[in-house]
Amino acid sequence: MRRVGIVGAGGISRTHADRWLQMPGVELAGFFDIAEDAAQRAVEAFGGRAYGTLNELFDAVDYVDVCTPGTAHAEPVIAALEAGLPTVCEKPLANSVDDCERMVDAAERTGTPLFVAMVVRFFPQFAKAKEVLDSGAIGAPGVIRTVRSGSYPDAGSAWRKGLAITSYYADFAQSGGVLLDLCIHDIDYQRWCFGEIERVFTRGMMFAGKEPVDHALLTLRFASGAVGHIEGSWAYPRGRFSQRIEIAGSGGVIEWDSRARAPVELALANGDGTLAASGSSPTAPQDDPYYAELAHFVSCVEAGEPFLVSPYDGLMAVKISRAAIESLETGKPVTIG
Amino acid sequence: MTDRPNQIHEQKATEKRVSDSAAEVRLGLFSFAHMHAASYLHFLKPMAGVTLAGIYDDNSERGRRFAIQADIPYFEKPGSLLDEGVDGVVICSENASHAPLVQQAAGRVRAILCEKPIATTAADGLAMIERCRETGTKLQIAFPMRYSPPVIELKQRIDAGLLGEIYSVKCTNHGSMPGGWFADPELSGGGAVLDHTVHVIDLLRWLWDTEVEEIYAEVGHELLHPGLGIDDVGLLSFRLANGVFGTLDTSWSRPPSYPTWGDVKLDVLGEQGLISVDAFEQNLQVSSDEAGKTSWVNWGSNGDEGLVADFVAMIREDREPFISGEDGQAALEVALAAYESARRAEPVRLPL
Numbered sequence: 228m229r230r231v232g233i234v235g236a237g238g239i240s241r242t243h244a245d246r247w248l249q250m251p252g253v254e255l256a257g258f259f260d261i262a263e264d265a266a267q268r269a270v271e272a273f274g275g276r277a278y279g280t281l282n283e284l285f286d287a288v289d290y291v292d293v294c295t296p297g298t299a300h301a302e303p304v305i306a307a308l309e310a311g312l313p314t315v316c317e318k319p320l321a322n323s324v325d326d327c328e329r330m331v332d333a334a335e336r337t338g339t340p341l342f343v344a345m346v347v348r349f350f351p352q353f354a355k356a357k358e359v360l361d362s363g364a365i366g367a368p369g370v371i372r373t374v375r376s377g378s379y380p381d382a383g384s385a386w387r388k389g390l391a392i393t394s395y396y397a398d399f400a401q402s403g404g405v406l407l408d409l410c411i412h413d414i415d416y417q418r419w420c421f422g423e424i425e426r427v428f429t430r431g432m433m434f435a436g437k438e439p440v441d442h443a444l445l446t447l448r449f450a451s452g453a454v455g456h457i458e459g460s461w462a463y464p465r466g467r468f469s470q471r472i473e474i475a476g477s478g479g480v481i482e483w484d485s486r487a488r489a490p491v492e493l494a495l496a497n498g499d500g501t502l503a504a505s506g507s508s509p510t511a512p513q514d515d516p517y518y519a520e521l522a523h524f525v526s527c528v529e530a531g532e533p534f535l536v537s538p539y540d541g542l543m544a545v546k547i548s549r550a551a552i553e554s555l556e557t558g559k560p561v562t563i564g
Numbered sequence: 565m566t567d568r569p570n571q572i573h574e575q576k577a578t579e580k581r582v583s584d585s586a587a588e589v590r591l592g593l594f595s596f597a598h599m600h601a602a603s604y605l606h607f608l609k610p611m612a613g614v615t616l617a618g619i620y621d622d623n624s625e626r627g628r629r630f631a632i633q634a635d636i637p638y639f640e641k642p643g644s645l646l647d648e649g650v651d652g653v654v655i656c657s658e659n660a661s662h663a664p665l666v667q668q669a670a671g672r673v674r675a676i677l678c679e680k681p682i683a684t685t686a687a688d689g690l691a692m693i694e695r696c697r698e699t700g701t702k703l704q705i706a707f708p709m710r711y712s713p714p715v716i717e718l719k720q721r722i723d724a725g726l727l728g729e730i731y732s733v734k735c736t737n738h739g740s741m742p743g744g745w746f747a748d749p750e751l752s753g754g755g756a757v758l759d760h761t762v763h764v765i766d767l768l769r770w771l772w773d774t775e776v777e778e779i780y781a782e783v784g785h786e787l788l789h790p791g792l793g794i795d796d797v798g799l800l801s802f803r804l805a806n807g808v809f810g811t812l813d814t815s816w817s818r819p820p821s822y823p824t825w826g827d828v829k830l831d832v833l834g835e836q837g838l839i840s841v842d843a844f845e846q847n848l849q850v851s852s853d854e855a856g857k858t859s860w861v862n863w864g865s866n867g868d869e870g871l872v873a874d875f876v877a878m879i880r881e882d883r884e885p886f887i888s889g890e891d892g893q894a895a896l897e898v899a900l901a902a903y904e905s906a907r908r909a910e911p912v913r914l915p916l
Contacts, residue, residue, distance in 0.1 A: 367787075367790075369784065369788040369796075369817065370784070370787070370788070370797055370813070370815050370817050372813065426909070428780050430732075430802075430803065430809040430810070430811070431809075432731060432732075440731075440835075442731055442732055444732065444734060444809070444810065444811045446782050446799045446801050446811065448782050452784065453784070454782045454784055454787070455799075456799055456813060458734055460833070462731060462732075462833055463837075463838055464836075464837040467837075475788060475815065475817035475819075476788065477787075477789065477790060479821060480817065480818065480819060558911060559910060560780065560909060560911075
């Protein structure tokens with residue numbers, strides 16, 4: 228039995244805790260959070276214990292899962308690596324390129340596994356699209372377009388209201404807005420599919436003074452000459468979350484749209500004669516992307532194999548997101564150094 | 565007129581009914597190089613009060629074939645068709661020939677409907693506009709998407725203020741690689757970027773009565789069609805003078821195996837929400853062993869019909885064109901600026 232400890236008891240840590248609880252061979256040891264009451268509330272919901280310090284948690288676990296905000300990743304991740312504990316780090320690897328480089332250095336120096344939780348690579352439709360692309364079915368890569376658009380992540384679930392994380396997202400200087408929080412998924416995914424990115428040009432609302440509303444449209448040029456487009460949004464009306472994939476090659480196109488018909492659709496008559504319609508797209512528990520990424524972490528660590536996402540991949544995603552923000556600030560395309 | 569007269573054309577539709585029998589409009593068709601000519605012919609041929617005086621085409625085999633099908637005369641020279649006395653001509657030649665044909669027809673007809681883009685160079689476009697002005701010839705550019713009912717509904721909802729402040733518009737005008745002269749820079753003036761920038765840019769200018777202020781473009785040459793010899797991918801990122809920003813994908817990224825030729829999509833995002841328009845989403849899904857694939861067969865109203873009906877009505881009523889040469893010129897200049905941006909790898913401000 229392996230024991231995992233979670234650092235940070237905010238939004239994403241609850242998703243991770245839920246998946247750890249489902250995983251055979253893994254026990255959730257508990258939480259550390261600088262806000263003690265947050266750790267305590269997480270313990271009440273998921274079990275384990277609240278640790279008073281990082282080191283107390285490190286002493287009690289085999290793996291560390293860092294789920295703090297991106298501004299507070301570097302210290303606990305580097306400390307965990309130095310303690311020799313294989314570590315999961317929630318995306319982005321960090322909010323600054325400097326922090327990312329220190330973390331990549333620490334992983335190399337200690338030889339301790341560091342997994343960056345770029346969960347979109349584990350979304351089954353995104354993973355399958357990459358598999359089809361790699362099969363050669365659509366020929367040589369030409370244009371990739373992805374969409375990740377919804378409303379601002381504040382009141383999606385009641386428990387989130389009033390959490391520090393909510394105001395953190397709205398402070399774009401801290402969170403990096405949609406470009407660093409959301410588009411980073413697509414930047415990583417597109418780089419995974421099409422290879423290194425040469426330059427990025429951005430239009431968006433990060434500096435429009437409408438926080439927490441944000442919206443960005445990116446154009447990417449890959450080293451191969453191929454091009455990419457990303458839409459990321461916290462400006463969509465609530466309830467209209469949308470994801471899309473479109474990959475065009477020299478011999479075909481791959482498309483997926485989250486708004487296409489769902490495999491399970493409910494059409495129920497309300498008492499007042501109106502219709503309540505909804506749809507869902509269920510998958511088996513092991514195909515849940517959050518479960519899949521954490522199970523991947525465990526199996527790679529146990530087998531001594533490299534992760535699907537390297538620390539360098541995590542660094543590059545942040546570097547390109549930062550370049551996208553710089554493009555927005557300067558109004559110019561930014562070449563990735 | 566379109567089957568569903570919309571707000572914008574309602575008045576014209578009424579006038580047309582009154583004047584249908586009043587004045588015959590004689591039209592000539594200049595070239596079938598652009599496939600839209602066949603569609604315009606299809607809608608003009610049965611139109612009340614319209615007489616087709618004939619077809620001129622520098623490709624005599626092609627010209628004769630369409631002339632025989634439509635049971636109208638074929639002419640070897642544009643001048644011979646003009647000698648027959650026509651009120652208007654519809655020009656669907658290769659893009660590079662728009663300019664000489666407009667120069668030739670201006671002054672000898674009352675109106676010209678010119679396929680998009682207006683020309684292959686800004687200088688040609690300006691000269692065409694000038695020549696038409698000098699000769700008192702009305703010049704209309706063929707942007708049929710302005711007559712697409714889903715697009716018209718978008719305009720009506722935006723005009724009604726439904727979205728509040730507009731933030732952004734994300735557009736695609738994907739297509740299949742048309743081949744032939746479209747891939748010959750001498751005749752087309754440009755590939756996917758020129759072919760597919762102008763339709764959507766015209767819509768944006770019309771939707772908000774605004775201009776493109778700045779454009780950045782990533783243009784791909786032979787990315788999807790090795791050996792093509794022209795650009796086949798375009799990602800344009802623009803800012804409009806009204807503050808709205810957006811992107812447009814002009815790529816010929818729909819392969820022969822795709823269920824349809826392409827798309828025109830606009831996602832308009834504002835403070836009150838999102839309006840998504842997919843102008844060619846009214847389809848039957850048809851699976852055919854003979855075709856070897858599943859296709860989407862469109863049953864929506866055809867913008868080409870609205871376009872040519874409006875052109876005929878303009879001549880009959882002696883009014884100014886709904887889509888002017890200047891509109892065509894502005895859209896062309898955005899496409900040219902996109903190429904310039906790609907060459908310089910930096911944003912380009914308009915006007916050039």
